[in-house]
Amino acid sequence: GAGVSQSPSNKVTEKGKDVELRCDPISGHTALYWYRQSLGQGLEFLIYFQGNSAPDKSGLPSDRFSAERTGGSVSTLTIQRTQQEDSAVYLCASSLPGGARAGELFFGEGSRLTVL
């Protein structure tokens, strides 16, 4: 597709279960970002990838959160042993590498996670 694709769009899970959220960026976009947005709040930075490497993981809330990216394309955000406070919309964005077009992020529609 032409845009950033995220799946699932909605996920309801029970506390303590693991969840995987997937992001398929725009073809050719080497930078990929994950953000979390709780209800009525701003965007909280989680992690970004440049190619397959993640230069900065400091935004991940705890060691229950992990992310990987393979082949410089699809990324997966995994949350282990989910807690109710993990409930939020998880947004993925991609962009071209540095220079003039850097900072122009293309966002997916997000994955809404509800932990019961």
Add this chain to the structure above:
Amino acid sequence: LAKTTQPISMDSYEGQEVNITCSHNNIATNDYITWYQQFPSQGPRFIIQGYKTKVTNEVASLFIPADRKSSTLSLPRVSLSDTAVYYCLVGGHGSSNTGKLIFGQGTTLQVKP
């Protein structure tokens, strides 16, 4: 990392021009300034980007003073559909690395009839 500061909220009426200013005192030489619009239940959408002086596109203008420590998004003749949250983002430095892009709290614009 350049931190941004924006007003939390603004009100306007249909047909008025709206100016939203963002402060970014520690902007880096290579940083660009980008503005996004977000509607409820949607991901943010790119509006406009600039480096210095003035940039204009079909939906907005962006004014950046010479010292680049602030920027102003100008929305001409707003309508009810412009009610949204507007974010100012600073970053994207480097020739091969976009860097860590941190969003501020955003400005909630409420357009009234």
